Amino acid sequence: MAKPGWRNGLAAELSAEFAGTLILILFGCGVVAQVVAAGLGDHDSIAWAWGLGVTFGVYTAARISGAHLNPAVTLTLAAFKGFSWGKVVPYALAQTLGAFVAALLVRWNYSEVLAKFDPGHTFKTQFVFSTLPGNGVLPVSEWGALRDQIIGTAILLFLILAVTDLLNTPPGANLGAFIIGLIVVAIGMAWGADAGYAINPARDFGPRLASFITGYGTAWRDQYGNFYFWVPIVGPLIGGLVGGALYKYLIGNFLTREGELPQEPGRVPAPEGNR
Template identity: 65%
Template sequence: MAKNSYVGELLAEFLGTMILILFGVGVVAQVVTTPTGGLGDHDSIAWAWGIGVTLGVYVAARLSGAHLNPAVTIALAAFKGFAWRKVLPYSLAQTAGAFVAAAIVRFVYADLIFKVDPDHTIKTQGIFSTLPGNGADGVTITTAFFDQIVGTAILVFVIFALTTAMNNPPMANLGPVVVGLLVVGIGMAWGANAGYAINPARDFGPRLLTLVTGYQDALFDQNGTLYFWLPIVAPIIGGLIGGALFKYTIESYLPVDPEPVTVSEPDKTA
């Protein structure tokens, strides 16, 4: 069996996404469950998510390209030639990795979660999945929907810019670091309305975990509105918009990669 097998690709997506969620959901758990201990704030959350993305990409990049996000996978299939037959398996592997990572966080933080929220309510549901207004009133479903479209469009547009060879991307294997910084920036600029899921697997995997571990309202928002679909549908739309914007604006004006120069073998008969 070839080393870079299809199974290896799926394992890379699973494990890379798991690393991403261990850092991301883990830091939110730390902040939410230690409100009087001062063990973190919004900035630490944004940075830990970005670090998680960087490390997850380093884990998976060689084998699978480190999509770690169904919205990215779908955009790559639509605009970059990624095989459509791999979209569903990649997405399932990403979601499974997020689910397992959330289960680890749920287990390790169980005591602290019970201490601050013994009934497992909306108060700590936001550790694992996103909510409009991060659980506070005042943000409508419509606003949250368009927020996720914009945030994911930014994500995919810049990822395409960073990974297109003719666009002078980061060199010396620094691409994952810059992608991580991109996520930090999105978290700091676009986190208020809907928690910047920008990734269907990142939200649905942990949300499903909470549903089976005591959070009866995991599929709903703080107002009782069915919400689980929004961080799935809106990021996919946003990813397609971001991918299309890059392809038909920046990429369409980039120079064409020149034909490789063929070097003849030396004449061994001389």
């Protein structure tokens, strides 16, 4: 027999985070595989599919977990919006697992295409799954990529907080998920050159691990031979906190009413009678 409140408990939230992140990566890594290895589409295809993947992932999980889908989001909400610190690590693990499983599905489905385009499973197709400095082509150092990830994720979290703050002017008609997807599209189009706009530790580490165990021996390094996997983990975590702080002190503090309880952006408020 299920425990009281089980359907609304942590297990349900972790299941939603897993499912929402899985949806995100199915579209994200899937489109990169199609463009890079199959030659179908272009940069704009990638930007739009990643953004739509975010939208669909948020619609999948928002009612149950808030649809963070990103450890940087979870950490920032804990730091600035009252989200439970005890849920930060479980959420991050569920998000990373969802990304890992989705990447395995992409790897399996596109196995023939990837093998024909890049038989040695090299950097030519590594960035189907994980990011590289300069997208594997431009001369960008790991430190330049770290800077890029901090800035890009700061933009992401600043805007997520702006469009989900109920005291600001959030999108109506349940369009919040669509607007967040557009934020990711815009970041991809404007901030994608230096480091591939991972802006999400789970999005990068989960697929990176999946690629490593399926034949990409250089998954942890960049094209210069440096250990790189830490950049799209550390950069987004720092950037999320920077973005959260900027929103709080530039906007949020001027919106909060005295005695207002912290919000968890993305969560659907309970009806008045159930509070």
